[in-house]
Amino acid sequence: MSATRNRLVPALALPLTLVSALVLSGCGLFGPTTYEVDERSIEVGAGDEFTLSVPASPGQGQSWFLATPHPDRAVVRLTAQDEEVEGSELDGGADGTQFFDFKAVEPGTTKIKLLHCPLGSCDADVGDPAPLPSHSESPFPTATATPGLDPEYFIYTVTVR
Numbered sequence: 001m002s003a004t005r006n007r008l009v010p011a012l013a014l015p016l017t018l019v020s021a022l023v024l025s026g027c028g029l030f031g032p033t034t035y036e037v038d039e040r041s042i043e044v045g046a047g048d049e050f051t052l053s054v055p056a057s058p059g060q061g062q063s064w065f066l067a068t069p070h071p072d073r074a075v076v077r078l079t080a081q082d083e084e085v086e087g088s089e090l091d092g093g094a095d096g097t098q099f100f101d102f103k104a105v106e107p108g109t110t111k112i113k114l115l116h117c118p119l120g121s122c123d124a125d126v127g128d129p130a131p132l133p134s135h136s137e138s139p140f141p142t143a144t145a146t147p148g149l150d151p152e153y154f155i156y157t158v159t160v161r
Contacts, residue, residue: 032048032049032050032051032101033048033049033050033051034050034051034052034053034099035050035051035052035053035156036053036054037053037054037055037154039156040154040155040156040157041156041157041159042156042157042158042159043158043159043161044104044158044159044160044161045104045160045161046104046105046106046107046160046161047103047104048103048104048160049079049101049102049103049104050101050102050104051099051100051101051102052099052100052102052112052114052156053097053098053099054097054098054099054100054114054116054154055095055096055097055098056083056085056095056096056097056098057095057096058083058085058096059085059095060118060119061118061119062116062117062118062119063098063117063122064098064100064114064115064116064117065114065115065117065122066078066081066100066112066113066114066115067113067114067115067153068113069111069113070113071102071110071111071112071113071158072108072110073105074105074106074108075104075105075106075107075108075109075110075158075160076102076103076104076105076110076112076158076160077102077103077105078100078101078102079101079102079103080099080100080101081098081099081100081101082098082099082101083096083097083098083099084096084097084099100112100114102158104158104160105160106160107160107161108159108160109157109158109159109160110157110158111155111156111157111158112155112156112158113153113154113155113156114153114154114155114156115151115152115153115154116151116152116153116154117151118151122151
């Protein structure tokens with residue numbers, strides 16, 4: 001019986017080691033990796049999905065947009081935009097988080113430029129919802145800064161390996 005037990009322990013250890021390595025490596029086993037505003041240098045593998053998470057105050061007219069120039073669609077593609085709001089927008093006090101979901105397509109490096117727009121500081125363009133063949137266009141809302149106002153740009157450098 002002792003010999004059987006000794007063979008069973010190494011057999012169980014290998015699958016547990018493999019699972020631990022996958023979880024710790026951030027392979028996306030449990031969903032896309034999320035990057036906050038202070039994480040501006042991102043490295044992912046081709047085929048990986050990742051999310052940029054930025055604080056938002058939609059109740060006060062503050063929004064985030066994908067800015068031009070858009071990221072190289074041969075390297076990464078914006079797949080979705082979403083927002084979570086806490087509190088009530090009726091009293092102007094709602095805070096939340098805006099999410100930009102991307103998929104890494106092919107190896108390379110590109111920049112993702114997000115524009116933070118306080119109330120009235122940007123001209124939004126809702127874009128074309130149809131799939132786009134161009135590497136620079138986006139089917140999601142984009143914006144440009146209104147001249148004379150001072151919105152913030154956040155630039156992420158993404159390397160797909």
